[in-house]
Amino acid sequence: MEHLKINKKAFTMVLAVFSILTLSSFLIQQPWKAPATADSKKSAVASDASTIAAGKELYIKHCQSCHGKKGKGDGPSSKDLDIPAGDFTKASTQSQSDGALNWKITEGRKPMPSFKKKLNETQVWQVIAFMRTLK
Template structure:
């Protein structure tokens, strides 16, 4: 009888513990809602990237990304930067297939314009720097 009681409390304890764990896990897994659709103008989508990715500008692209984008978009572009916690919509996933379908021109336009809470980089970065950072962003999807 005594043993039985002990077993029951152990079982109950395990049950409570696993429920807690499940809760914690689901809180982490909860995805933030995506922002409203954000289509770029046709002309922007068709604009070709004038900066060819090479060894020399790859390092610059990475550096620009670390300085200006990583805090929200995360080191690997997964949208899990330290600032992302405080943003109530998703910063997107730069490694997703959906993201990969966008043209360089489209990514360039979005980076140039921004949309709250994403800042505009029109003034902060030169055209050349924005194309260079887009080249780096592209490598994140391929690194998977």
């Protein structure tokens, strides 16, 4: 019986450590990476002035509140975010493929919303074309 008691204690401890690890992995957000398969998806729009203008309009409406006018992550809602919205002018964002950015915008990741239902495919490419001007 004594034997069983110790095992129970050990089990409880292992469970506690496991819970803490699981919890902290939720609290400390891992870097956001699009799956490698997303890279093969190519933009379906030409990156010309009218595309960029359309993308800018969509950006102002849907993205600027968090990401800021120039993509610096300093929009008016950014102070309420648990996780910084990042800085689109940096190479860490600009070096990602159009397909990877498309995947992230479509999927979202809390607190960033998914735009699957709000933007159609063409609109997502237009926003990306505008994002490319934020350097």
